[in-house]
Amino acid sequence: MITRDIVPLLKQRLAHFPAVAILGPRQSGKTTLAKQLGGTYFDLEQTGSVLRLDARWDALVADEDLLVLDEAQEAPEFFPRLRGAIDADRQRTGRFLLLGSVSPTLMRGVSESLAGRLALVELSPFLLSEVGEERLDDLWLFGGYPDGGIRDSAIYGPWQESYLALLMQRDLPAWGLPAKPRTTDRLVRMLAAMQGQTMNAARLGSALGLDSKTVAGYCDYLEGAYLIRRLQPFHSNIRKRLVKSPKVYWRDSGLLHHLLGTRTLDELFAQPWVGHSWEGFLVEQTISSLASAGSTARPFFFRTSDGYELDLVLEWGGERWAVEFKLTSSPTVDMVDRLSKTADMIDASRHILVCRTTDEVDTGRLLVTNAGCWLRQLAGRH
Structure with missing residues (x-):
């Protein structure tokens, strides 16, 4: 167990x-x-x-x-x-x-x-620290639900289909969601396609024939059922225009991949949105790991209108950490330079690049590491 x-x-x-x-x-x-x-x-x-x-x-x-x-x-x-x-x-x-x-x-x-x-x-679905770092790609592909495929890959797909159907047809209406199940189904699939992007309720509403306020209300229920996370933007007094809308993530990567029709790791790596999936997976692993430890860290994202961005900003204990997640095993100098330039805009005390590298670099202020090492560092820091 x-x-x-x-x-x-x-x-x-x-x-x-x-x-x-x-x-x-x-x-x-x-x-x-x-x-x-x-x-x-x-x-x-x-x-x-x-x-x-x-x-x-x-x-x-x-x-x-x-x-x-x-x-x-x-x-x-x-x-x-x-x-x-x-x-x-x-x-x-x-x-x-x-x-x-x-x-x-x-x-x-x-x-x-x-x-x-x-x-x-x-309590989130399984964390990487719970299943073991050697299961990283399995956890990313199948998600962390105990019965969703991480322990038996044969049930991945049918389990997610049944889980979502039950939520949309029974649970969400019982909890007060006024939308018809067909509308909810369309909304969740559209939100899956928006993984890692800023939320645009007006655009969603136009596609669904609803106003933006109604869509935002429906998303409250999806967030309340722990299906999605709306990550709020970090605001800083800098001389740049900042993105003010939240970013939307599916909290479980297995549900996301099922909604987007992906069943294998090879298929996942071939998708144009694979980077957003990896980013969202590690955003959720980070925030849920902190929550499991009782941390009071506050998570945000940061983005300027001219394209400077941080996937995660963590504020805790008087510190501010700037974190970027990259789907690469060979981080470049340009990636590090852009991370540091963006992190300096918000006076971050640590600049962290999490990727798939096997060679860690830790200068105190700059950390380049992999997912397993990053999450272990969090466990010791909270």
């Missing part, structure tokens, strides 16, 4: 908070992780489980065992009762573990009922 990087953070949060919520996409491993911790488990998608929880509530909250509530967003009526149980004994920690497949913005009742009482941790 693969050990998840988030376990130390999860145990730490349970030791300090009465309730903790593990949030993340469906089938990312939340239930498996929770069951490893023990406690009394209830699946709130099952009517019988909800009825048993209701009948035994008083005894369960008085018990010393951890109470695990899976798919908590399906039964928001329990949130006020959780608040009451927590407020009756604020000194007790590690009492409740909630699992949810939507972000707090889509989980009705969390903000109102459990503010200040609940710690949030996010």
Whole structure:
């Protein structure tokens, strides 16, 4: 069984908070992780489980065992009762573990009922540090969902098709998305084609026959379901016009590749968008690795109107790191020079080029390295 990087953070949060919520996409491993911790488990998608929880509530909250509530967003009526149980004994920690497949913005009742009482941790699909650096290209191609192909490549494709169909036809409408499944399907495919590009809701809306505000609202639901990430631009007081729209990334590369019809690594390398796929894969690995460690780093991207760009800007602990991801095993002097020139525009303290090289260069300020070494450095730095 693969050990998840988030376990130390999860145990730490349970030791300090009465309730903790593990949030993340469906089938990312939340239930498996929770069951490893023990406690009394209830699946709130099952009517019988909800009825048993209701009948035994008083005894369960008085018990010393951890109470695990899976798919908590399906039964928001329990949130006020959780608040009451927590407020009756604020000194007790590690009492409740909630699992949810939507972000707090889509989980009705969390903000109102459990503010200040609940710690949030996010479980992504598998990280490179969890599956091993020798599986880098497998993880990139198939994505990180435990059942999506990384452990059995034969199911890659059919699994992604079923996963997306279930989300579009059942889950997203149940969580409040007003779009018809056919419209959602068109939107997600268009967003896949926009991987690593700045978001243009007006252009999407024109193609879908919708206004830009409606499209942006639909994307809120896709982001809340952990399908996409809208990375916000970094703003700096420099004498250049800056791009102000967010960039859009598919959070799981396997879902992206399925939507774009790519099944093998050879096919992937032949695509004109392969660089955007690699970039998005490493953006997500970086941000999710930091989140799993409990880092407070804030991620952005940077782009000027005349083409100077940084794939990732990380701000943490008074430092600012400028990061570029390149799909090459032979980084050039020009790549390094352009990175340094752009990084200097935002006064970055470190200039980092992550590629597929086997020869690392680390001068203190400049780092040229590969994905595995980069993510290991993050693990030691957070």
